[in-house]
Amino acid sequence: MAPGLKDIIESLIFVSLDPISLDKIKETLSDHPPAEVEQALQDLLQTTASAERGITIIQSGGGYVFTTRSEFDPWVRRFLKIDRKSKLSSASLETLSIVAYHQPITLSEISALRNVDSSYTIKTLLEKKLIKITGRKKSPGNPLIYRTTERFLAYFGLNSLDELPTEEEIARILGEDRTVEQAPKP
Amino acid sequence: MNDVPLRETETSVSYQVRLEVFEGPLDLLLFLIRKKKIDIHNIPIAVITKEYLDYLGREEQINLDREAEFVLMAALLIHIKSQLLLPREQPLAEGEDPRRFLVDQLVEFQKIKAACSILKEREEEQLSLWTREVLPPLPEPEEADLVEVSLFDLAETFFVLMKRKEAENFRVVRGKNFSVEEKMKEIIAALEKESVLDFLEYFNRQETLEEAVVSFFSLLELIKARLVMAVQERLFHTIKVWLRRESKARQ
Numbered sequence: 001m002a003p004g005l006k007d008i009i010e011s012l013i014f015v016s017l018d019p020i021s022l023d024k025i026k027e028t029l030s031d032h033p034p035a036e037v038e039q040a041l042q043d044l045l046q047t048t049a050s051a052e053r054g055i056t057i058i059q060s061g062g063g064y065v066f067t068t069r070s071e072f073d074p075w076v077r078r079f080l081k082i083d084r085k086s087k088l089s090s091a092s093l094e095t096l097s098i099v100a101y102h103q104p105i106t107l108s109e110i111s112a113l114r115n116v117d118s119s120y121t122i123k124t125l126l127e128k129k130l131i132k133i134t135g136r137k138k139s140p141g142n143p144l145i146y147r148t149t150e151r152f153l154a155y156f157g158l159n160s161l162d163e164l165p166t167e168e169e170i171a172r173i174l175g176e177d178r179t180v181e182q183a184p185k186p
Numbered sequence: 187m188n189d190v191p192l193r194e195t196e197t198s199v200s201y202q203v204r205l206e207v208f209e210g211p212l213d214l215l216l217f218l219i220r221k222k223k224i225d226i227h228n229i230p231i232a233v234i235t236k237e238y239l240d241y242l243g244r245e246e247q248i249n250l251d252r253e254a255e256f257v258l259m260a261a262l263l264i265h266i267k268s269q270l271l272l273p274r275e276q277p278l279a280e281g282e283d284p285r286r287f288l289v290d291q292l293v294e295f296q297k298i299k300a301a302c303s304i305l306k307e308r309e310e311e312q313l314s315l316w317t318r319e320v321l322p323p324l325p326e327p328e329e330a331d332l333v334e335v336s337l338f339d340l341a342e343t344f345f346v347l348m349k350r351k352e353a354e355n356f357r358v359v360r361g362k363n364f365s366v367e368e369k370m371k372e373i374i375a376a377l378e379k380e381s382v383l384d385f386l387e388y389f390n391r392q393e394t395l396e397e398a399v400v401s402f403f404s405l406l407e408l409i410k411a412r413l414v415m416a417v418q419e420r421l422f423h424t425i426k427v428w429l430r431r432e433s434k435a436r437q
Contacts, residue, residue, distance in 0.1 A: 165300075
């Protein structure tokens with residue numbers, strides 16, 4: 001392996017504000033064999049993961065990015081004077097996961113699944129750029145259709161939609177609920 | 187239903203859940219199904235309808251805006267019950283059940299809820315990680331290529347935007363009033379979250395002409411109060427708005 005390849009990749013990740021994809025790294029280092037670049041990246045990830053440093057590299061939104069380690073969150077927030085980051089409301093989260101699992105989807109389909117008018121929530125999610133309009137459905141009224149965005153993936157630390165909670169994970173959660181229900185009465 | 191006390195005394199052991207905690211009628215239904223330990227695929231409609239109506243009845247008054255959906259679900263439940271009771275000319279075909287539609291909805295909703303709880307954990311985890319993108323590239327006032335805009339530049343941009351807005355064909359008729367004060371708060375809130383606001387984009391997001399005009403006035407007010415700084419990279423270019431750092435520090 002070419003010496004320093006690992007360090008070059010580290011510097012690329014450092015200067016990139018958005019997560020930098022493996023393809024992008026390979027493209028930049030086109031004078032090196034792709035396999036070597038991949039190997040160097042893996043080495044880099046391993047070194048940063050084991051190093052006792054304040055920052056680390058995570059894979060998120062389809063690329064690699066520097067983040068602080070979660071245990072330093074309190075100090076970062078103190079420094080930035082942010083009490084806590086605002087989380088999504090449960091209505092937003094509900095709507096968002098419906099879009100994620102059923103995309104492409106229209107507003108009326110979302111509202112039907114939730115049994116709640118979701119136009120306001122959709123507006124909020126659009127503003128937060130967690131979902132986007134991707135066209136109109138060829139059905140009466142030509143309603144707008146929505147999809148989740150790259151930002152949605154990054155927000156939840158996912159690399160692709162395939163990483164959404166799977167049927168099995170969901171079934172497990174539902175199963176846990178059931179065991180709670182079946183717990184003997186006091 | 188009416189004998190339920192409106193306000194629980196502190197000594198009262200029985201608990202009361204208010205409707206507000208539920209996102210919607212399905213949420214409430216699922217809660218009741220769990221509470222009653224009912225099999226979701228074989229719901230005793232009479233029992234669940236009674237429980238459900240009890241909950242609605244606890245509300246001191248029906249707020250149509252919010253509770254219309256809850257009332258609609260009550261109607262659906264009663265409809266299903268009536269279908270189950272009414273004699274039929276032809277017996278139901280195998281597998282056909284008036285409850286089917288509701289059950290399908292509940293099962294799907296339950297899955298969504300479970301997915302939500304997983305995503306919520308992920309959100310929590312992600313929110314404790316900080317990447318550099320949350321540190322905004324704070325504008326250095328010394329930077330030569332940034333011009334703090336004058337009122338006239340703003341006005342000019344404003345008129346360009348108004349022309350564009352006017353050209354749009356509005357179909358929405360709304361009776362909502364927008365106050366400058368509220369808009370100012372909205373802009374500040376947006377700035378606190380995003381740190382920098384593309385005013386042109388923000389302006390375009392406004393749904394009506396009226397809202398757009400109000401948002402522009404709000405921006406002027408904020409500049410006047412020296413709470414924000416408006417900067418244009420080039421003339422006739424979009425206007426970027428930042429919170430003034432001094433004002434941030436003061437908070």
